[in-house]
Amino acid sequence: MKKNKNPTACVIIIGNEILSGRTLDTNKNYLCKELTSNGVDVIESRVIKDDVKKIISVINEVRKKYTYIFTTGGIGPTHDDVTSIAIAKAFKVNLVKNTKALKILKKFYSSNMLPLNEAREKMALIPKGAELLHNPITKAAGFRMMNVYVMAGIPEIMEAMFKNIIKKIKCGTPEVSRTILFNIPESNIADCLSKVQKKFIEVEIGSYPFMKKEKRGVNVVLRSKEKDKLKKAEIEIKKMIKEL
Amino acid sequence: MKKNKNPTACVIIIGNEILSGRTLDTNKNYLCKELTSNGVDVIESRVIKDDVKKIISVINEVRKKYTYIFTTGGIGPTHDDVTSIAIAKAFKVNLVKNTKALKILKKFYSSNMLPLNEAREKMALIPKGAELLHNPITKAAGFRMMNVYVMAGIPEIMEAMFKNIIKKIKCGTPEVSRTILFNIPESNIADCLSKVQKKFIEVEIGSYPFMKKEKRGVNVVLRSKEKDKLKKAEIEIKKMIKEL
Numbered sequence: 215m216k217k218n219k220n221p222t223a224c225v226i227i228i229g230n231e232i233l234s235g236r237t238l239d240t241n242k243n244y245l246c247k248e249l250t251s252n253g254v255d256v257i258e259s260r261v262i263k264d265d266v267k268k269i270i271s272v273i274n275e276v277r278k279k280y281t282y283i284f285t286t287g288g289i290g291p292t293h294d295d296v297t298s299i300a301i302a303k304a305f306k307v308n309l310v311k312n313t314k315a316l317k318i319l320k321k322f323y324s325s326n327m328l329p330l331n332e333a334r335e336k337m338a339l340i341p342k343g344a345e346l347l348h349n350p351i352t353k354a355a356g357f358r359m360m361n362v363y364v365m366a367g368i369p370e371i372m373e374a375m376f377k378n379i380i381k382k383i384k385c386g387t388p389e390v391s392r393t394i395l396f397n398i399p400e401s402n403i404a405d406c407l408s409k410v411q412k413k414f415i416e417v418e419i420g421s422y423p424f425m426k427k428e429k430r431g432v433n434v435v436l437r438s439k440e441k442d443k444l445k446k447a448e449i450e451i452k453k454m455i456k457e458l
Numbered sequence: 459m460k461k462n463k464n465p466t467a468c469v470i471i472i473g474n475e476i477l478s479g480r481t482l483d484t485n486k487n488y489l490c491k492e493l494t495s496n497g498v499d500v501i502e503s504r505v506i507k508d509d510v511k512k513i514i515s516v517i518n519e520v521r522k523k524y525t526y527i528f529t530t531g532g533i534g535p536t537h538d539d540v541t542s543i544a545i546a547k548a549f550k551v552n553l554v555k556n557t558k559a560l561k562i563l564k565k566f567y568s569s570n571m572l573p574l575n576e577a578r579e580k581m582a583l584i585p586k587g588a589e590l591l592h593n594p595i596t597k598a599a600g601f602r603m604m605n606v607y608v609m610a611g612i613p614e615i616m617e618a619m620f621k622n623i624i625k626k627i628k629c630g631t632p633e634v635s636r637t638i639l640f641n642i643p644e645s646n647i648a649d650c651l652s653k654v655q656k657k658f659i660e661v662e663i664g665s666y667p668f669m670k671k672e673k674r675g676v677n678v679v680l681r682s683k684e685k686d687k688l689k690k691a692e693i694e695i696k697k698m699i700k701e702l
Contacts, residue, residue: 235491247479333648404577
């Protein structure tokens with residue numbers, strides 16, 4: 215159906231605080247939005263605990279399925295940060311003190327008059343063979359092992375890291391998207407949408423109902439790599455719904 | 459380590475709109491929070507597309523691993539709602555017109571002077587053998603197949619459905635939780651936390667750094683089923699950090 219396939223991605227959020235409900239997961243939304251708008255199709259996302267065994271098994275499952283894997287969380291200085299060791303184990307390499315990462319940390323902490331204690335040095339432990347991912351904010355680097363990009367969990371730092379990553383990776387053709395709002399229940403227009411979907415297979419038509427107090431409505435979202443087809447589908451939907 | 463094990467759960471969010479980044483996933487956070495506070499441990503969560511094959515394979519994988527599976531999304535009237543057919547296929551049963559579900563819909567739409575069109579009738583198609591899950595808002599039911607609870611994607615409806623479910627399922631012992639805020643970088647206290655964690659294995663100590671503009675701080679979250687141990691760990695952390 216799709217002529218030139220886009221690269222695919224899986225977003226892995228690592229953190230007990232997301233699964234306990236303590237923290238609202240906003241990193242996934244940021245990454246999904248950025249990847250989609252750069253022509254990288256996010257096929258799935260997972261949230262898993264800060265658990266070495268679980269991280270190993272998930273990473274080794276998904277890295278074979280998708281072009282890119284992006285993880286957030288678990289690369290800090292504390293005892294519950296276990297992502298780096300887990301990634302090293304997943305790739306069967308050692309976790310080693312990375313000279314470059316250590317140098318960056320030393321410079322940062324000395325300029326802030328802080329000692330490079332054991333916990334801070336831990337952040338320079340990187341799987342052997344990994345490429346460092348620059349962290350312009352707190353300097354503790356993320357890293358890339360093959361197609362797995364390992365980023366920090368703090369949104370500001372993750373976003374800063376990702377802004378560098380997205381410049382370097384191979385992206386695809388972004389889809390054009392168009393949202394049409396109808397202030398009627400979704401079930402009124404389901405039949406029209408289904409007919410237009412069958413006619414325009416190059417356009418993905420999504421129907422997203424919502425409630426605002428007692429009022430109900432639906433956002434119809436059209437997505438396609440083919441602008442002309444999308445425009446035609448949009449006109450047809452509007453025409454059909456007008457005639458209801 | 460844990461004396462009486464809590465039931466486990468996996469939350470599956472179904473919807474292209476989450477993976478494209480169009481919609482912020484708030485259902486997961488609601489479910490994780492509610493389940494955790496009722497003593498059900500959420501072990502993982504996934505976001506997958508409105509894709510029949512994918513839903514089948516994920517459901518059949520996770521339903522064997524966890525006590526409960528909760529899904530949201532894809533049970534509406536439109537062409538892109540494919541969760542019900544996928545669940546039927548996963549359980550190798552037919553998707554049948556459920557008399558009770560149909561009766562509820564008929565009553566609802568006739569009282570609103572609306573016809574029960576084909577799209578609305580589609581919402582009465584339920585996997586054979588499933589138990590209906592009451593939807594007090596728009597009446598189109600969710601359903602339970604074995605340990606899989608299939609709910610709507612609209613947050614207000616999902617929450618109303620879940621409020622009934624949580625009353626009926628077997629829950630566990632909720633953990634007590636305590637958050638301590640420190641306005642210092644996480645790496646200053648990593649060593650203390652690690653020492654206290656080793657001493658109190660019944661307490662899960664999580665360290666969640668944050669940034670607010672230029673300011674950095676850390677929320678230390680203690681969780682345990684044993685209130686006394688949690689209290690002791692809290693005192694110890696505060697004491698150690700005071701002495702830094």
